[in-house]
Amino acid sequence: MAAVETVDTVESPRLRRLVDEVRDEARNGRGPAGPGALDRFWRELAAEGAPLVEPVPYAPDERLVTVVWRADRPAPGAPGSPVAGVYVMANRVTDKVHARRGMMRRLAGTDLWYVSLRLPLGLRCSYRIHPFGPDDPLLGAEGPRSGSARGLPDDRTDPLNRHAGGPFGSLIEVGEVPSLAEWSARAPEPSAGRTDTYDVTAADGTAYRLHRHLPAGLPERDAGLLVLLDGERWFGDFGVVGAITAAVAAGRIPPPAVLGVEAGGPAARMRQLGANPAFIDTLADELVPAATAHLPARPAPRRTILCGQSLGGLTALTAALRRPDAFGTVLAHSASTWWRPGMTARPRAVAADADTWLYEEAARAPVGDVTVRMDVGANEGTMVGHLRALHTLMTERGFDASLNVYTGGHDHCCWAAALMDGLTEVTGDLV
Numbered sequence: 001m002a003a004v005e006t007v008d009t010v011e012s013p014r015l016r017r018l019v020d021e022v023r024d025e026a027r028n029g030r031g032p033a034g035p036g037a038l039d040r041f042w043r044e045l046a047a048e049g050a051p052l053v054e055p056v057p058y059a060p061d062e063r064l065v066t067v068v069w070r071a072d073r074p075a076p077g078a079p080g081s082p083v084a085g086v087y088v089m090a091n092r093v094t095d096k097v098h099a100r101r102g103m104m105r106r107l108a109g110t111d112l113w114y115v116s117l118r119l120p121l122g123l124r125c126s127y128r129i130h131p132f133g134p135d136d137p138l139l140g141a142e143g144p145r146s147g148s149a150r151g152l153p154d155d156r157t158d159p160l161n162r163h164a165g166g167p168f169g170s171l172i173e174v175g176e177v178p179s180l181a182e183w184s185a186r187a188p189e190p191s192a193g194r195t196d197t198y199d200v201t202a203a204d205g206t207a208y209r210l211h212r213h214l215p216a217g218l219p220e221r222d223a224g225l226l227v228l229l230d231g232e233r234w235f236g237d238f239g240v241v242g243a244i245t246a247a248v249a250a251g252r253i254p255p256p257a258v259l260g261v262e263a264g265g266p267a268a269r270m271r272q273l274g275a276n277p278a279f280i281d282t283l284a285d286e287l288v289p290a291a292t293a294h295l296p297a298r299p300a301p302r303r304t305i306l307c308g309q310s311l312g313g314l315t316a317l318t319a320a321l322r323r324p325d326a327f328g329t330v331l332a333h334s335a336s337t338w339w340r341p342g343m344t345a346r347p348r349a350v351a352a353d354a355d356t357w358l359y360e361e362a363a364r365a366p367v368g369d370v371t372v373r374m375d376v377g378a379n380e381g382t383m384v385g386h387l388r389a390l391h392t393l394m395t396e397r398g399f400d401a402s403l404n405v406y407t408g409g410h411d412h413c414c415w416a417a418a419l420m421d422g423l424t425e426v427t428g429d430l431v
Contacts, residue, residue, distance in 0.1 A: 212257070
């Protein structure tokens, strides 16, 4: 049975007022002239955007964020069945061990379901809303059933959220957050350059699918190259070409060529991006030279920027240690510090005080001519401490390394902002 809230237990001031208005209407037997209180609320929210963000008394660094959902249709996959519950999956806020926090309650006397969360200023995270029926195989009263979270569909955006139609879906943003302005840009005009997709077979017989963008106005000297791991996502899902074109037009960065390397499904991705030295050497010695063969000049190592996230971040950092001659600048987001050779999946527990494989590699690698910028979300658990230790080690040894801890999680919307901020930082001398 789904929980039903009364006005005495509702934390949100706006929802408390709504409950009072609905209760007054019921007591009087009729609503005021025009739409009733509930209809007015939904119209206001459609105009203002969701979620609700309200002050928290005596906590100036927090806000009360309330996600709402309207039960005006049956649960997906259960036509004719009542909605048994609604789960909000907010990245590293109500997922994993915090899933119970994402269970919505129905507001008494209304068709409104909601959950209120006290969140820090500066937080950005993506979220999805999952209504479910009584016999849903993936969701129950406590949230996702054991091992089922990865099976939840990723298209359940909040229709009232202003970002819902964008590349990263519905977003919670609390106060000032890093800009994503370039990522909402429309696809560039053909005059902005040329984009193509093609297949390459490496010398060892491995086939790779590559995405490449060659912008108009690429300089003949000091040309830059951005190499993106998981290229199918950045080119296909997130519109990196439009974002780069917008950033160039805004004067944030000089025009770089962009190369995206597809990783494939989970097993193939683990093989490619599990700090695979053969892949790193193939990328440096075959894929990048082939992709830049028709440029006026091959970008210098310092202007060749390798960027990856999660396992891709692990591989980018490994490349910084192994091949600084090819990749003189590395942007590594939420690098998978849990990984060690031979692993095929993330372990259930990672010791916070253990030296990671990356740390051990950085301790013995020669100090190369490479700039490393690491980014990680404050909500990413032991990964934060592991990367702090790695950053301290690298700077003490003489590496040009920096670490930025943003307020967020393991989330493409955070990585997109970090990517553009990183590009601005490392190419600022050329703008």
